Amino acid sequence: MPELPEVETVVRGLSRHIVGQKIKTIHVLTKTSFSGLPVHKSIGLLVKSVSRRGKGIIIELAKPGVARKGEDGSNSLSLLIHLKMTGQLIWVPPIRRRSKSYGGHQRLNFGHPTDDFTNSMPSRHTRVWFELTPKGAPSGQRHTNYLYFNDMRRFGWVKLTPTAEISKDKFFSKLGLEPFDKNFTPAFLYTAIQHRPKSNIKAIILDQTLVTGIGNIYSDEALFYAGIKPTRLGRSITKANTTKLVSAIKKVLTKGIKYSGTSINTHRTPEGSMGQMQNYLAVYDRKGQPCRKCKTPIIKIRVASRGTHYCPSCQL
DNA sequence: TGCCCCCTGCAG
């Protein structure tokens, strides 16, 4: 499901809702979805921040009372979360009796079968869920709000780890540059491409150790705007190609964030709403439909063992 | 540096 824009959407939404909240309980319904330190280590900690690195989510926790800057860095814990293909993080405000919108956690149906995720929770796809209370508030039901980690295919994970050890984490330690980092320049990408002359350009930009956050949708989109056919080999990519590609990557990711991500399938905002980027895609999921630039039907092939969409006329 | 695999559910 999630690439950088979808994860960014989730992170921004969660920041608004859970920063400053205290962890009251964590329920692990699927053992294999949770790893690292035992759950009880996090009970009573406050959510200090919610951030993103590539497609990974970091919820930093702090002990109440030692939240001053830099004071608890050595022993703070973080919840690391990866949504992989079908993960969701859905936040539900305190249940108010008589509330029709949230009573019994009943929510709107958004018209997709996988929305059993958001209709009633915990759902059959909920793997881990959290009960939170506002800092300083009584821990009664009246103030308790909920965060649900749903994951149909169970590829995703939640991991409780010391903040200081994130840099050693199997996933986080391998990530390359953020696409919006000032060091992600045409020169940087061109050099990297020179090291992989025999790889498809698509495979290169999907490599998270190089630049992180681009997945199957946004790689197809970026290559379209850069006018580059996804099967082109590294050795054939010019400096001019690279310059266009770097701006195209930033452009499509920015657009994806603007529209709260692509909800072709299971992506939802923490409030349970769909993203809208699926309505603005140039090539992804548009097999047989006319190119938005030249009307030529979009082609779907397989590149780097991923479904790959491109315009045979605009992309050379 | 490519493939198979993890898993569930949907479209064709």
Next chain:
DNA sequence: CTGCAGGGGGCA
């Protein structure tokens, strides 16, 4: 029924 799905780890 088969193949495919927005990710990435482990293995030649």
